[in-house]
Amino acid sequence: MKLLRSLLALALGLSLGLAVTAMAGENPWHVLQVLIKGAFGTRYDLGMTLFYMTPLLFTGLAVTVAFRAGLFNIGAEGQLTMAALAAAAVGVLFPNVSAGWAWLFAFSAAAFVGGGWAAIAGWLKARRGSHEVISTIMLNFIAASIASYVTLYVLKNPETQSPETLAVGPGYFLPQIPGLGDSPVSGALVCGLLSAAVLSWVFERTRWGFEMKVVGQNESAARMAGISVGRVQILAMTLSGILAAGVALGEVLGSAHRFKLGFSPDYGFIGIAVALLARGSPLAVIPSAFLFGALHKGTADLDIETEHVTRDLTLVIQALIIATVSAEGLWDIWARRRNIKIKQKGAQAHG
Amino acid sequence: MNVVSSLAIELRNISKSFGSGESRVFANTDVNLSVRRGSIHAIVGENGAGKSTAMKILFGMQSADSGEVHVFGKSVRWRNPTEAMASGIGMVHQHFMLAGPHTVLENIVLGCENSSAFGILDTKKAASRLRELCERYSMPVDPDRAIEDLPVGVQQRVEILKLLYRDSQVFILDEPTAVLTPQEIEALFSNLRRLRDEGRTILIITHKLKEVLALSDEVTVLRQGKTVGSIQTKQASAELLAEWMVGRKVILDVKSEAESNPGVVRMKVTDLVLDSNHAMLKNVSLEVRAGEIVGVAGVEGNGQSELLRALLDPKNPLSLNSGKVELLGHDVSSWSSSQIRRLQVGFMPEDRHRDGMLLDESVELNILLGLQNHPAFVSEIPGVGGVIRKSALKQALERAWVDYDLRPRQSGIPGRSLSGGNQQKLVIAREFEHHPEFLVATHPTRGVDVGAIEWIHRKLFKARDQGTGILLVSSELDEILSLSDRIIVMFQGAVVAEFSRGNVSAQQLGLAMSGGLKGGHA
Numbered sequence: 001m002k003l004l005r006s007l008l009a010l011a012l013g014l015s016l017g018l019a020v021t022a023m024a025g026e027n028p029w030h031v032l033q034v035l036i037k038g039a040f041g042t043r044y045d046l047g048m049t050l051f052y053m054t055p056l057l058f059t060g061l062a063v064t065v066a067f068r069a070g071l072f073n074i075g076a077e078g079q080l081t082m083a084a085l086a087a088a089a090v091g092v093l094f095p096n097v098s099a100g101w102a103w104l105f106a107f108s109a110a111a112f113v114g115g116g117w118a119a120i121a122g123w124l125k126a127r128r129g130s131h132e133v134i135s136t137i138m139l140n141f142i143a144a145s146i147a148s149y150v151t152l153y154v155l156k157n158p159e160t161q162s163p164e165t166l167a168v169g170p171g172y173f174l175p176q177i178p179g180l181g182d183s184p185v186s187g188a189l190v191c192g193l194l195s196a197a198v199l200s201w202v203f204e205r206t207r208w209g210f211e212m213k214v215v216g217q218n219e220s221a222a223r224m225a226g227i228s229v230g231r232v233q234i235l236a237m238t239l240s241g242i243l244a245a246g247v248a249l250g251e252v253l254g255s256a257h258r259f260k261l262g263f264s265p266d267y268g269f270i271g272i273a274v275a276l277l278a279r280g281s282p283l284a285v286i287p288s289a290f291l292f293g294a295l296h297k298g299t300a301d302l303d304i305e306t307e308h309v310t311r312d313l314t315l316v317i318q319a320l321i322i323a324t325v326s327a328e329g330l331w332d333i334w335a336r337r338r339n340i341k342i343k344q345k346g347a348q349a350h351g
Numbered sequence: 352m353n354v355v356s357s358l359a360i361e362l363r364n365i366s367k368s369f370g371s372g373e374s375r376v377f378a379n380t381d382v383n384l385s386v387r388r389g390s391i392h393a394i395v396g397e398n399g400a401g402k403s404t405a406m407k408i409l410f411g412m413q414s415a416d417s418g419e420v421h422v423f424g425k426s427v428r429w430r431n432p433t434e435a436m437a438s439g440i441g442m443v444h445q446h447f448m449l450a451g452p453h454t455v456l457e458n459i460v461l462g463c464e465n466s467s468a469f470g471i472l473d474t475k476k477a478a479s480r481l482r483e484l485c486e487r488y489s490m491p492v493d494p495d496r497a498i499e500d501l502p503v504g505v506q507q508r509v510e511i512l513k514l515l516y517r518d519s520q521v522f523i524l525d526e527p528t529a530v531l532t533p534q535e536i537e538a539l540f541s542n543l544r545r546l547r548d549e550g551r552t553i554l555i556i557t558h559k560l561k562e563v564l565a566l567s568d569e570v571t572v573l574r575q576g577k578t579v580g581s582i583q584t585k586q587a588s589a590e591l592l593a594e595w596m597v598g599r600k601v602i603l604d605v606k607s608e609a610e611s612n613p614g615v616v617r618m619k620v621t622d623l624v625l626d627s628n629h630a631m632l633k634n635v636s637l638e639v640r641a642g643e644i645v646g647v648a649g650v651e652g653n654g655q656s657e658l659l660r661a662l663l664d665p666k667n668p669l670s671l672n673s674g675k676v677e678l679l680g681h682d683v684s685s686w687s688s689s690q691i692r693r694l695q696v697g698f699m700p701e702d703r704h705r706d707g708m709l710l711d712e713s714v715e716l717n718i719l720l721g722l723q724n725h726p727a728f729v730s731e732i733p734g735v736g737g738v739i740r741k742s743a744l745k746q747a748l749e750r751a752w753v754d755y756d757l758r759p760r761q762s763g764i765p766g767r768s769l770s771g772g773n774q775q776k777l778v779i780a781r782e783f784e785h786h787p788e789f790l791v792a793t794h795p796t797r798g799v800d801v802g803a804i805e806w807i808h809r810k811l812f813k814a815r816d817q818g819t820g821i822l823l824v825s826s827e828l829d830e831i832l833s834l835s836d837r838i839i840v841m842f843q844g845a846v847v848a849e850f851s852r853g854n855v856s857a858q859q860l861g862l863a864m865s866g867g868l869k870g871g872h873a
Contacts, residue, residue: 210739221707223688224663228689
């Protein structure tokens with residue numbers, strides 16, 4: 001049923017999005033073809049789709065973890081910014097660490113900073129009662145400011161005009177995945193897939209996953225059962241931040257090899273859409289992230305291939321999918337209609 | 352018109368179902384009900400028997416799938432309660448529909464305000480009419496007091512006055528005695544009799560058979576959405592009604608075969624003090640020994656919830672300002688709830704939906720709740736943490752099916768799909784998985800079927816006889832009286848009286864519960 005709802009939401013969101021293009025004077029069939037060709041046309045296109053999928057996998061999981069504990073992490077964007085900055089800083093400051101474990105060293109720094117950044121919001125929520133939506137939004141702004149400062153004044157690459165840091169040492173580079181036409185998709189994708197699998201196990205089989213679920217569903221029952229609600233909230237937020245830090249793997253260590261200001265086209269926010277479509281299941285985050293990655297890649301060609309619509313269409317479709325997924329009432333209406341029909345049929349049969 | 356006109360209410364073959372397909376639930380199947388004008392008619396049945404649904408249909412809150420509703424001989428089909436009220440039907444809901452911050456008068460005129468030109472409220476006229484009603488029915492209330500400052504018994508009076516103000520001819524009362532002391536119940540009953548003698552019709556939904564026998568003229572019993580039968584109360588007995596309700600013979604008053612044999616102290620609290628906005632504990636001291644049941648009587652909101660919180664989470668400054676809590680020989684005054692839950696103690700929560708269940712999760716996960724640190728259910732793996740043992744959960748569920756008669760015997764179904772009685776059985780089964788040496792049983796039979804009540808009482812006696820110390824908190828006086836070896840009474844956060852088994856009547860308890868008996872330590 002969950003799957004059906006997600007698929008229907010998807011189809012509905014996509015159709016509505018294409019309807020918008022028709023209103024703009026495009027042939028929706030043509031737009032759809034451009035989308036599909038752009039996302040999967042060549043091996044390179046597929047590689048780019050997977051490349052965009054990688055960070056969305058991590059942010060989608062990050063939002064999913066927080067959701068499970070009843071928290072809405074709007075701050076994955078800030079967490080991944082801080083984490084990517086930390087990974088780049090480690091790579092720049094210790095360039096000579098030899099290959100093999102260097103990436104793990106950089107990721108540890110990223111996870112520490114990203115997790116810590118999220119933990120601030122978790123602590124404020126658990127101990128001071130500040131709503132995590134407000135505090136994570138605020139922390140996003142602070143993270144963006146810190147990133148600008150460090151990039152422009154501390155680790156600036158003097159050889160270029162663009163706002164980016166110096167390159168990390170070559171030992172930090174993550175290997176590319178071969179056979180995808182030189183697209184920058186790296187081992188980070190494998191890490192993301194493994195994270196989804198491990199998280200799924202944690203959710204289903206461990207006490208820790210159970211405690212998060214209880215806190216997310218019924219705080220009062222959690223207290224009665226001897227679960228420390230505040231502790232679980234802080235830990236869930238921290239884990240969420242650590243997962244958001246995974247973005248640094250693909251973006252810093254896997255492709256750019258440095259921190260570029262504004263590298264993220266709002267991966268943190270698209271992660272919310274990814275998580276909503278996956279409806280709380282870490283494994284469902286995989287296809288969901290793949291879809292949003294494809295959407296991101298596919299719409300890139302719209303600027304050239306069509307006259308009236310641009311790549312901003314991806315935002316429209318994302319918004320429509322979120323709206324249709326979260327429109328719980330819509331499904332109830334649909335279910336009721338169906339019941340009435342069944343009843344009428346039954347009545348006819350009896351009459 | 353000759354026969355029909357003597358009937359105030361008639362339900363004919365009312366059917367109503369919810370949901371669809373496999374999850375379709377039939378709340379009412381051909382329910383029939385005839386209520387004579389000027390009578391008190393009780394409707395009894397277990398939880399889920401369809402009483403509330405039938406009344407909601409009568410009151411216009413829900414519409415029937417099929418069947419007819421007749422009011423004073425006329426066939427009606429209401430779309431909303433407003434239409435029902437306009438025809439003289441009024442309802443006092445179990446959870447009162449009053450606006451807390453507003454005054455009595457404001458609540459009473461709400462929905463039928465008299466206004467003069469330009470929509471200015473004519474409060475003077477309303478106030479004088481209310482005063483008149485209060486005097487005529489000797490139900491004194493201060494019209495200018497805010498509802499939230501009034502005791503529950505008085506709030507209920509306001510609800511009844513609301514209906515009188517609208518001159519309702521048919522009164523539907525849903526479980527009206529749940530929150531009242533025996534004295535308040537008596538006052539309510541005499542008011543209801545008076546309303547009947549004036550020619551009004553009273554419909555009372557209840558599960559307390561004693562009250563049915565004491566108050567009503569006629570009884571209709573529902574079971575599983577169907578009318579089992581109607582009978583003149585004079586010809587009925589509690590045993591007969593219970594049998595109709597459950598569908599088999601039921602023992603209403605479970606007695607323990609064995610005498611209690613108190614052993615070592617399992618729980619002891621000394622001078623518990625809590626002073627916050629609403630909650631209060633005043634120097635509460637109390638002990639429970641192995642093999643005894645100590646009942647805590649009191650009108651709800653007199654410190655029972657605070658006492659429980661102090662036992663569960665004494666470290667939290669919100670639950671306790673000062674005082675000493677000892678459990679199973681440990682001084683736990685500075686322990687957190689997760690530490691306390693590792694002891695061999697069980698807690699049956701006062702509100703199982705709010706505090707004791709994950710309604711959307713499987714029965715297995717509901718069993719795990721509170722047992723997540725128990726080595727039988729979670730293996731500790733170094734470096735990984737606790738891993739849930741699914742097989743152990745499944746076994747515990749199967750034990751609950753067999754030992755606790757939990758139904759349906761189906762794994763993986765959500766907690767929500769169990770009936771109230773079975774949810775309570777699940778909670779009990781789970782808490783006994785702790786093999787508790789001390790058990791807190793709060794409202795153990797609230798919202799539980801008559802048949803299951805008998806069973807739960809037996810289980811508590813059995814645990815007591817095996818040496819568990821039990822603290823029983825209940826607002827059902829009969830339950831307190833029949834189960835407890837000792838009874839303490841709480842009033843406004845203090846222990847005001849203590850009695851031993853057999854040395855107290857319901858009347859004495861009621862007096863103590865309303866603060867009328869001070870220092871009655873026996």
